[in-house]
Amino acid sequence: MINKTFQALSDSTRREILNMLRDGDLTAGQISDRFNISRPSISHHLNVLKNADLVLDERKGQYIYYSLNTTVLDEVLGWFADLVEKRGNKND
Amino acid sequence: MINKTFQALSDSTRREILNMLRDGDLTAGQISDRFNISRPSISHHLNVLKNADLVLDERKGQYIYYSLNTTVLDEVLGWFADLVEKRGNKND
Secondary structure, three states, rough: OOOHHHHHHHOHHHHHHHHHHHOOOOOOHHHHHHHHOOHHHHHHHHHHHOOOOEEEEEEOOEEEEEEEEHHHHHHHHHHHHHHHHHHHHHOO | HHHHHHHHHHHHHHHHHHHHOOOOOEEEHHHHHHEEEEEEHHHHHHHHHHHHOOOOEEEEEOOOEEOOHHHHHHHHHHHHHHHHHHHOOOOO
C-alpha cells in the first residue's frame, strides 16, 4: 500500500476512468471519446494511474489497451475490508 | 466519494492512525504516545482525517476521543468492491 495509489485516486476523472475499465480494456482514444476532455489530458491521467500501478497497458497491434490492475485493486480492497472488519470484531 | 477522502489516505501516518483506531477509540494523546511524532503533528493529521470524514470525534468528560467513521469507510470499501467485482463479471 503506497501513497501514490491514493494520490492517483484523489481525482474524480481518474476514478471515472477506472469505472470505465471495469467493463473491458480500452485505448486512450476510446476513453477520450467518452469524456469531454482533451486527449493529452486523458494521457496524463492514464500515466498517473499507470505509475500508481492501478492500470496496466498492453500493445495489441497498433493500439495500446489499458486495463485495471486487479492485483493492486484487490490489495487496496483488502486493506479497507480489514479496517472495517476488525473494527466490527473489536470485542472478540 | 470525494477527492479529499483519498487525499487524506495518501499519507502513511494517517493510514496507521486509522489502523490504530480499529481496536477502539483513542485520544490524541494516546495516539501521539504510540508514534514517535509530536503532538501538534498528530493533531494536524487528525484534523485532516476529520475533515475527510474518515474519523469522528466525541467529547467524553475532559477528553476528546477519535473513532473510525465506518459509514464513510464502508462507502469507500463498497466502491472498491464494485470496481473489482464488476470486472470479474464483465461477461455476464
